[in-house]
Amino acid sequence: xxxxxxxxxxxxxxxxxxxxxxxxxxxxxxxxxxxxxxxxxxxxxxxxxxxxxxxxxxxxxxxxxxxxxxxxxxxxxxxxxxxxxxxxxxxxxxxxxxxxxxxxxxxxxxxxxxxxxxxxxxxxxxxxxxxxxxxxxxxxxxxxxxxxxxxxxxxxxxxxxxxxxxxxxxxxxxxxxxxxxxxxxxxxxxxxxxxxxxxxxxxxxxxxxxxxxxxxxxxxxxxxxxxxxxxxxxxxxxxxxxxxxxxxxxxxxxxxxxxxxxxxxxxxxxxxxxxxxxxxxxxxxxxxxxxxxxxxxxxxxxxxxxxxxxxxxxxxxxxxxxxxxxxxxxxxxxxxxxxxxxxxxxxxxxxxxxxxxxxxxxxxxxxxxxxxxxxxxxxxxxxxxxxxxxxxxxxxxxxxxxxxxxxxxxxxxxxxxxxxxxxxxxxxxxxxxxxxxxxxxxxxxxxxxxxxxxxxxxxxxxxxxxxxxxxxxxxxxxxxxxxxxxxxxxxxxxxxxxxxxxxxxxxxxxxxxxxxxxxxxxxxxxxxxxxxxxxxxxxxxxxxxxxxxxxxxxxxxxxxxxxxxxxxxxxxxxxxxxxxxxxxxxxxxxxxxxxxxxxxxxxxxxxxxxxxxxxxxxxxxxxxxxxxxxxxxxxxxxxxxxxxxxxxxxxxxxxxxxxxxxxxxxxxxxxxxxxxxxxxxxxxxxxxxxxxxxxxxxx
Numbered sequence: 001x002x003x004x005x006x007x008x009x010x011x012x013x014x015x016x017x018x019x020x021x022x023x024x025x026x027x028x029x030x031x032x033x034x035x036x037x038x039x040x041x042x043x044x045x046x047x048x049x050x051x052x053x054x055x056x057x058x059x060x061x062x063x064x065x066x067x068x069x070x071x072x073x074x075x076x077x078x079x080x081x082x083x084x085x086x087x088x089x090x091x092x093x094x095x096x097x098x099x100x101x102x103x104x105x106x107x108x109x110x111x112x113x114x115x116x117x118x119x120x121x122x123x124x125x126x127x128x129x130x131x132x133x134x135x136x137x138x139x140x141x142x143x144x145x146x147x148x149x150x151x152x153x154x155x156x157x158x159x160x161x162x163x164x165x166x167x168x169x170x171x172x173x174x175x176x177x178x179x180x181x182x183x184x185x186x187x188x189x190x191x192x193x194x195x196x197x198x199x200x201x202x203x204x205x206x207x208x209x210x211x212x213x214x215x216x217x218x219x220x221x222x223x224x225x226x227x228x229x230x231x232x233x234x235x236x237x238x239x240x241x242x243x244x245x246x247x248x249x250x251x252x253x254x255x256x257x258x259x260x261x262x263x264x265x266x267x268x269x270x271x272x273x274x275x276x277x278x279x280x281x282x283x284x285x286x287x288x289x290x291x292x293x294x295x296x297x298x299x300x301x302x303x304x305x306x307x308x309x310x311x312x313x314x315x316x317x318x319x320x321x322x323x324x325x326x327x328x329x330x331x332x333x334x335x336x337x338x339x340x341x342x343x344x345x346x347x348x349x350x351x352x353x354x355x356x357x358x359x360x361x362x363x364x365x366x367x368x369x370x371x372x373x374x375x376x377x378x379x380x381x382x383x384x385x386x387x388x389x390x391x392x393x394x395x396x397x398x399x400x401x402x403x404x405x406x407x408x409x410x411x412x413x414x415x416x417x418x419x420x421x422x423x424x425x426x427x428x429x430x431x432x433x434x435x436x437x438x439x440x441x442x443x444x445x446x447x448x449x450x451x452x453x454x455x456x457x458x459x460x461x462x463x464x465x466x467x468x469x470x471x472x473x474x475x476x477x478x479x480x481x482x483x484x485x486x487x488x489x490x491x492x493x494x495x496x497x498x499x500x501x502x503x504x505x506x507x508x509x510x511x512x513x514x515x516x517x518x519x520x521x522x523x524x525x526x527x528x529x530x531x532x533x534x535x536x537x538x539x540x541x542x543x544x545x546x547x548x549x550x551x552x553x554x555x556x557x558x559x560x561x562x563x564x565x566x567x568x569x570x571x572x573x574x575x576x577x578x579x580x581x582x583x584x585x586x587x588x589x590x591x592x593x594x595x596x597x598x599x600x601x602x603x604x605x606x607x608x609x610x611x612x613x614x615x616x617x618x619x620x621x622x623x624x625x626x627x628x629x630x631x632x633x634x635x636x637x638x639x640x641x642x643x644x645x646x647x648x649x650x651x652x653x654x655x656x657x658x659x660x661x662x663x664x665x666x667x668x669x670x671x672x673x674x675x676x677x678x679x680x681x682x683x684x685x686x687x688x689x690x691x692x693x694x695x696x697x698x699x
Contacts, residue, residue: 007059008066010495011046012244012267013037015072016294016344016364017463019489020049022057023496031056032489034463034670036364036400042073043228047235061236068495070244070266072295073224074217078264078327079316081117083216084160084191087124088208089150089179091167092143095127097208106324114318116326119212124157126150128166128179134202134509136172142179151186161219163211165195170202170507191219198259199330201603202507206312206330213315213329214261221260225253242500242538247332248273248307249501249609252538262331264315267491268298269334272307274494275459277612278484280305281686284457288442288478289336291490292465294343294381295361299442300336301451302459308449310335311505332503332605337445341437343381343464344368347411347430349418355426357434369410372403378414380434380464382407383427388635388646389467389674394667428636435468439475450589453478461490466673470662470691471638474676481679483689488670500542501609502534505551512552512579512599521569524548524606531608542610551603552582554594560602561585622657624682629664637663639677646675651689658683 006025011018017034024030031053038044046069054061077083090097098118105113128150129143154162162183169176173196180192193215195207229241243256244266256263268291275289279302287302301308313333314326340359344367347357357380366374368381370392384390385407392402408423415426446453458481460469466483473481486493504527510516528546535544546567551560563581566574583593629647637644644663651668659682660666662675666689673689675681682690 007064008496009064010068010492012492013042013071014293018045018049019492020053021489021492022053029486032486043231047231065239067239067241070270072267074260074263077217077220084219086120086161086216087159088120088163089126090165092127092129095125097204101205106322116318118327119216126153130175132168132172134168142175147182161191161215163193163215165208165211169196170200200506206328209328210330217260222257225257244270244495248334250498255534270491270494272300272334273498274490276302276305276307277497278459286456288456288458290458290460290465291462293462296338297341297438298336298338308335337441339441341434345380347378355429370402370407378410382410383430386427435471438472442476461487463488463671466671470676470679481691483673485687499610499612500535500539502531503607504531505603505605507603510601527606535608539610544608547607549605550601552601555598555600624659625657626659637677654683656683656685
């Protein structure tokens with residue numbers, strides 16, 4: 001048995017596959033694997049994956065010194081509505097915060113508008129007397145005499161969890177804390193989420209929605225995390241388990257159980273972290289991250305090696321691409337667009353004779369028809385199999401047999417027969433549609449962000465990302481693509497490069513001229529103490545970096561601009577520079593400043609983070625060496641639509657400088673890279689695959 005020290009394990013549970021990566025102390029990937037996700041008991045597939053990579057390297061669970069986990073369970077519970085029965089408690093007079101929402105329709109002229117499902121019906125929305133003002137001063141004490149009636153109401157609706165969101169609790173949480181203590185004494189099994197802990201910001205609707213979402217998934221996630229930890233401790237794990245967050249950092253298991261809403265989209269966040277690291281190593285300052293798995297595709301814009309971030313996103317939109325049609329959640333998050341386009345996305349023909357692909361997915365069970373596990377409906381993976389793009393004996397490391405005939409049969413029955421075309425033509429049509437769906441999502445995301453895709457390098461990973469990268473890039477007008485090593489488990493690899501971090505955003509309104517600098521120093525000190533406590537619990541003894549941010553706007557505006565602050569306490573001498581920084585950023589975004597307007601600050605943020613592991617930079621790529629394939633496979637060419645013989649290469653056999661002219665397939669255990677006929681591939685000094693059009697400059 002080989003002895004190792006400093007081993008780190010990362011596990012990413014996706015909708016179709018669970019990815020596991022074992023990394024050595026020198027950041028070398030020692031082993032990785034993909035196992036089908038066990039939806040009814042997600043931890044089971046995680047344990048199987050860990051056992052596999054440990055067996056492959058001859059190591060034991062007791063040798064693991066770092067463990068990072070990300071999961072789609074929180075996201076799926078919210079989308080599939082599998083959470084607890086939740087009630088809400090707001091300040092008297094504000095029962096209808098959810099009903100009123102933003103006081104506008106997300107689609108003004110839609111006659112049959114479908115409102116977003118905000119989880120708590122009005123019959124489960126309760127109130128209590130008492131009032132704080134925006135400065136945190138008590139205007140009326142909490143109506144403790146009404147507690148007995150409130151307890152009875154909660155019992156009547158059989159509430160399992162409650163979201164408490166009282167007016168201006170971000171400024172003074174005393175009433176929320178009092179109410180929590182009184183309810184806990186009367187209903188000890190009730191799970192209670194407080195808005196000042198979950199999302200301590202102004203804007204009551206967003207804050208209430210975020211608290212409700214947290215309360216909704218908290219019992220489920222608490223049970224899951226206890227089970228997950230117990231299973232791995234039973235396997236011999238002795239180190240703490242850290243959880244990946246939506247903001248791209250890691251946090252402790254205890255914090256994750258208390259604030260599970262921060263785990264939403266944690267898997268895709270790991271992919272964005274990986275893409276940012278690869279971008280820095282190859283000096284690509286403008287990047288489009290493309291992560292295509294079995295259930296969804298995720299796209300993220302990365303500039304100067306930092307993923308685009310946001311403080312708000314929406315869950316389960318009623319209208320797929322329309323803002324305002326989902327449930328708003330206000331937490332720090334890596335901003336990306338996610339669509340139901342993965343290998344398991346189901347294809348069908350609607351009553352108008354149009355092929356539809358996704359967002360429904362076959363998942364891991366039963367999975368695509370080609371999996372031979374009972375799946376009957378054709379999927380994107382079935383289309384790729386029929387087009388000869390997936391080697392049946394190499395899929396999922398050869399542990400999952402691919403049945404090509406089953407894929408052909410499903411395509412012929414559900415797509416070919418209704419349209420009067422062959423299964424091959426149906427497969428090609430499915431690919432065209434799903435690739436255009438992903439490309440159009442990338443274009444829309446870029447336009448909404450004011451960015452240009454044509455100048456960007458695509459970094460593609462995920463089980464299906466390398467297979468579809470050239471097809472999506474061509475439609476999105478992206479000229480260069482990078483496929484990093486171990487792309488099939490890219491998000492899990494990204495976990496291992498993420499820092500331990502925690503970010504707090506709180507509201508404290510002031511004009512720039514009227515800032516109470518002494519009070520602000522005390523305010524930030526409390527935030528720093530809270531954030532550092534979380535980080536130290538996950539990374540004891542490590543240096544902690546602090547970043548402070550002010551969210552500023554002109555008086556009367558509805559949205560703020562993020563401006564960095566000095567890490568030292570703010571002084572009067574810093575204010576002119578802060579004003580200049582705001583005006584420069586405002587002019588960059590809106591082309592002009594507004595002279596004479598008063599500047600105000602609504603929110604303040606502080607993040608505490610450890611130093612992320614440093615990566616190597618790309619060296620000089622050797623002289624190009626064109627390779628001649630020793631074997632071929634017949635594929636459906638995505639450029640001409642006809643059959644072509646594509647060269648087949650093993651990625652493990654490729655060396656820096658090797659050049660491959662498309663069409664070709666570069667095969668590795670967990671995925672396949674398609675080199676389209678209008679692309680060429682080249683291996684750089686870090687073993688990345690660069691895909692470029694012949695007329696474009698190579699790296």
